[in-house]
Amino acid sequence: MSEETTFFLDGEPIPFTAGQTILQAAHAAGRYIPHLCWHPDYKPHGSCRLCTVSIGGRSVPACATQASEGLEVANRTPELDDARRMLLQMLFVEGNHFCPSCEKSGQCLLQATAYELGMMGPHFDHFYPNRPVDASHPDVLLDFNRCILCSLCEQASARDGKFVFVMGGRGMRGRKVIINSASGRLADTDFALTDRAANVCPVGVILKKRVGFSVPYGQRRYDRAPVSVAQAQEASRE
Amino acid sequence: MDPLDVIDRALAHHHHDGTRLMQILRETQEVLGWLAPETITRIAEGVGWPRAKVEATAAFYSFFHLRPRGDYCLLWSDNIVDQMAGSQALMQRLCEALWLEPGRLSEDGLAFVHTTSDIGMGDQGPALLVNYRTMTRMTPERVDAMAELIRNRAPLASWPAEWFRVEDNLRRTGPLLGEAFAPGTALSAAWARGPEAQLAEIAAAGLRGRGGAGFPTARKWQACRDAPLEAGQTRVVVCNADEGEPGTFKDRVLLNSYADLVFEGMTIAAFTIGARRGFVYLRGEYRYLLEALEATLQRRREQGLLGNGILGRDGFDFDIEIHLGAGAYVCGEESALIESLEGKPGRPRLRPPFPVTKGYLGQPTIVNNVETFACVCRIAEKGAAWFAAIGTAQSTGSKLLSVSGDVAHPGVYEYPFGVSVAEVLEAAGVRNCVQGVQVSGPSGTTLTGEELGRRLCFEDVPTAGALMVFDCTRDMFEVARNFAHFFAHESCGFCTPCRVGTQINARLMDKIAAGRGSQYDLQELPRLHRLLAGTAHCGLGHSAGNPIFETLTKFRPAYERRLKSSDFAPAFDLDAELSQARQMTGREDRAAHLVEE
Ligand code: SF4
Ligand code: SF4
Ligand code: FES
Numbered sequence A: 001m002s003e004e005t006t007f008f009l010d011g012e013p014i015p016f017t018a019g020q021t022i023l024q025a026a027h028a029a030g031r032y033i034p035h036l037c038w039h040p041d042y043k044p045h046g047s048c049r050l051c052t053v054s055i056g057g058r059s060v061p062a063c064a065t066q067a068s069e070g071l072e073v074a075n076r077t078p079e080l081d082d083a084r085r086m087l088l089q090m091l092f093v094e095g096n097h098f099c100p101s102c103e104k105s106g107q108c109l110l111q112a113t114a115y116e117l118g119m120m121g122p123h124f125d126h127f128y129p130n131r132p133v134d135a136s137h138p139d140v141l142l143d144f145n146r147c148i149l150c151s152l153c154e155q156a157s158a159r160d161g162k163f164v165f166v167m168g169g170r171g172m173r174g175r176k177v178i179i180n181s182a183s184g185r186l187a188d189t190d191f192a193l194t195d196r197a198a199n200v201c202p203v204g205v206i207l208k209k210r211v212g213f214s215v216p217y218g219q220r221r222y223d224r225a226p227v228s229v230a231q232a233q234e235a236s237r238e
Numbered sequence B: 001m002d003p004l005d006v007i008d009r010a011l012a013h014h015h016h017d018g019t020r021l022m023q024i025l026r027e028t029q030e031v032l033g034w035l036a037p038e039t040i041t042r043i044a045e046g047v048g049w050p051r052a053k054v055e056a057t058a059a060f061y062s063f064f065h066l067r068p069r070g071d072y073c074l075l076w077s078d079n080i081v082d083q084m085a086g087s088q089a090l091m092q093r094l095c096e097a098l099w100l101e102p103g104r105l106s107e108d109g110l111a112f113v114h115t116t117s118d119i120g121m122g123d124q125g126p127a128l129l130v131n132y133r134t135m136t137r138m139t140p141e142r143v144d145a146m147a148e149l150i151r152n153r154a155p156l157a158s159w160p161a162e163w164f165r166v167e168d169n170l171r172r173t174g175p176l177l178g179e180a181f182a183p184g185t186a187l188s189a190a191w192a193r194g195p196e197a198q199l200a201e202i203a204a205a206g207l208r209g210r211g212g213a214g215f216p217t218a219r220k221w222q223a224c225r226d227a228p229l230e231a232g233q234t235r236v237v238v239c240n241a242d243e244g245e246p247g248t249f250k251d252r253v254l255l256n257s258y259a260d261l262v263f264e265g266m267t268i269a270a271f272t273i274g275a276r277r278g279f280v281y282l283r284g285e286y287r288y289l290l291e292a293l294e295a296t297l298q299r300r301r302e303q304g305l306l307g308n309g310i311l312g313r314d315g316f317d318f319d320i321e322i323h324l325g326a327g328a329y330v331c332g333e334e335s336a337l338i339e340s341l342e343g344k345p346g347r348p349r350l351r352p353p354f355p356v357t358k359g360y361l362g363q364p365t366i367v368n369n370v371e372t373f374a375c376v377c378r379i380a381e382k383g384a385a386w387f388a389a390i391g392t393a394q395s396t397g398s399k400l401l402s403v404s405g406d407v408a409h410p411g412v413y414e415y416p417f418g419v420s421v422a423e424v425l426e427a428a429g430v431r432n433c434v435q436g437v438q439v440s441g442p443s444g445t446t447l448t449g450e451e452l453g454r455r456l457c458f459e460d461v462p463t464a465g466a467l468m469v470f471d472c473t474r475d476m477f478e479v480a481r482n483f484a485h486f487f488a489h490e491s492c493g494f495c496t497p498c499r500v501g502t503q504i505n506a507r508l509m510d511k512i513a514a515g516r517g518s519q520y521d522l523q524e525l526p527r528l529h530r531l532l533a534g535t536a537h538c539g540l541g542h543s544a545g546n547p548i549f550e551t552l553t554k555f556r557p558a559y560e561r562r563l564k565s566s567d568f569a570p571a572f573d574l575d576a577e578l579s580q581a582r583q584m585t586g587r588e589d590r591a592a593h594l595v596e597e
Helices: A022-028 A077-095 A110-118 A151-161 A227-237 B003-013 B018-032 B039-049 B053-058 B079-084 B088-099 B140-152 B186-194 B194-205 B217-226 B250-257 B259-273 B284-302 B336-340 B368-384 B384-386 B421-428 B474-492 B496-513 B519-535 B540-543 B546-554 B555-558 B579-584
Strands: A006-009 A012-015 A052-055 A058-061 A072-074 A140-142 A165-168 A178-179 A205-209 B072-077 B113-118 B129-130 B133-135 B170-172 B235-241 B273-284 B319-324 B363-368 B398-405 B411-416 B435-437 B445-448 B464-472
Touching: A006 A052, A012 A022, A022 A227, A052 A077, A072 B474, A077 B284, A077 B519, A110 A227, A165 B053, A165 B079, A165 B140, A178 B053, A178 B186, A205 B039, B003 B018, B003 B039, B018 B039, B018 B421, B079 B088, B079 B170, B079 B398, B079 B474, B079 B555, B088 B140, B088 B186, B133 B284, B170 B421, B186 B194, B186 B259, B194 B217, B194 B259, B194 B368, B194 B384, B217 B259, B235 B259, B235 B336, B235 B368, B250 B259, B250 B284, B250 B368, B250 B398, B250 B464, B259 B273, B259 B284, B259 B319, B259 B398, B273 B284, B273 B336, B273 B540, B284 B319, B284 B411, B284 B474, B336 B363, B363 B368, B368 B384, B398 B421, B411 B421, B435 B474, B435 B546, B445 B546, B474 B496, B474 B546, B474 B555, B496 B519, B519 B540, B519 B546, B546 B555
Parallel strands: A006 A072, B072 B113, B170 B411, B235 B273, B235 B363, B273 B319, B398 B464
Antiparallel strands: A006 A012, A052 A058, A052 A072, A140 A205, A165 A178, B072 B129, B129 B133, B398 B411, B435 B445, B435 B464
């Protein structure tokens, strides 16, 4: 009886344990599959579709697909990366992303992934949605212009037992993060800087006040190494 | 009545059960008109959910209103077939008579007029919902009279009953609907057979789901029957009556005139898989059917055909509840439907697990189409051999077809599978030459006039049962543009490709319609289609690009004749952008315009 369980990611063997998803196992092995809405601490959400990989010609989300023995998974093929670039472009034009002036620049997963995949421009016409910011809370600013609807704040806040953020609404205009107060303002919730949800946003929506730019541009997480390398390093430290 | 009493009554009616949130919201809104922030807070306390979760559900469905919608909320069906019958001009006329703009509540809070995706009345449009009651066959005269009644604040009950009449328009019956049915006979036959033999009978009949995908019914049931139960669980039977595909309305006829066939089919399913609980997920647009369906359920309980000890047999317990939807096409997807049944936004689940093992509240659940249950009932009554002899080898039995558009006799037709499109159209009476036929609604297939010899069956053109007919005077580009907007409106917004891609599709189609399109835009459309088909989370996204791709392939001139000749044209018009500046400065002279060389 063999203990070895492996699948193949672009031909390279990846070990996994029963119940692990393709993305989980790849991440643990220090292999990069592009992703935005997945986070090792939370349940897969499956919404960004950046992690789309191909198995026998069929596209599936790596974050929500179980690994199985001997599986041949195509990941960084030109076709898949093309599709990923298009998805990134969609996310950029759907919101309002002004990277050069964004506090999160350099540590934003969306921006870093766009660099990783060589996205050179937005391609589609911008939507310029009207998404008001919420500066009501003493310690935290919410700038939904950059929200990619990944649900990580919802999951983290559920873990906090507070349900401050809940994904609601429908469609491009309607779908958004709903704040758990009658006024819809963060100040009217029990949200605190110490909450798990305060640190989970992969882009620049949930921002701490008064610490902006404390790490200068050029020295930030993804300034030092591209996301594929940075994540592999982080995974090996875990 | 005091708003608090209204809310508390709805809460009590549903035992403060959060999984019944949709019904609580609806019953509250039916009396209060909309869901105010205080209402949401109260309901959240009442069901013990975080407030934001209640708001998230309310915000998901088109028919729940978090802002006032006035005393009269008038929603015109925006199906392309309603548009062809003149709905847009009628809506405009109504707005002018009431002095208001579509999509904006009148200043005095009297009325709100807007469009809604489709209300299942393609055979008797233009149709609309007035405070969620269906009105059919609108005319300019009716619109004028209606505006008068609204201005006088006449209660709906005093409006002419004729306006609310919905016809079955059942034009041709066959093995499924042709014969009378005596409630209980099919169930008794199934009982005599026993569950295993009944399942084998369904398998031998070759029954495939009537919702369009055509999955073998027996295989789905077997998987559910084999799924292990945890303590306190039961198996669940769900009838998908969310008939939201524009152009389809055959389930409406089944529920209106053949509800016994459907309910009995569900009960046979329950007996076969060992389920104690059943739901009919009725689309919100069919709200008008609710009371009659409840009455039929009650009669069946009294006849011993539902409830505890069905047919006098100890331990044969099963009952059916009706769950009303609230205007969300995506709930037709079975896992989204189950989320909705649990009181949540109708977002398709990640799979596995599949509903047959973990569905409603984690219990093994089968979800089948209304027509599938009616077929089950007839198979139990008449046997597999009888059923299997009808139709084709891969598609046994008959199919109900909703025919609408440019035909003399729109309505529902029953034909054995394998019938040609031409034969159906002949019966329906085509007036003009046929340019195109949309099969199975926007997410289906577009056939050209040359393809009418094709057969409706899983071997050739599979169908959920809709044929929308477009004669030679119609603009197939506008048909596709209507569908593009439909998907942009109905995307649940969960996944990136569908949420954003359907919007880009709709914008590109508008750009082309405005005469600003180029070859470049025509190349974008198939690219978007491929992305959606390859990366979206559920069937809605996978098929959202279909109608554009198909019309672009088969009716390309309809697109090309609108293009500017250039390779690329921007979506914005520089001169038009200056219009505000001109308005503010009061200038209209030549120098205030940017003129293209
Ligand atoms: S606020 Fe941040 S964490 Fe929450 S959904 Fe938006 S992008 Fe994700
Ligand atoms: S494909 Fe569309 S409808 Fe389906 S999950 Fe994605 S956004 Fe929702
Ligand atoms: S990471 Fe898998 S869909 Fe977002």
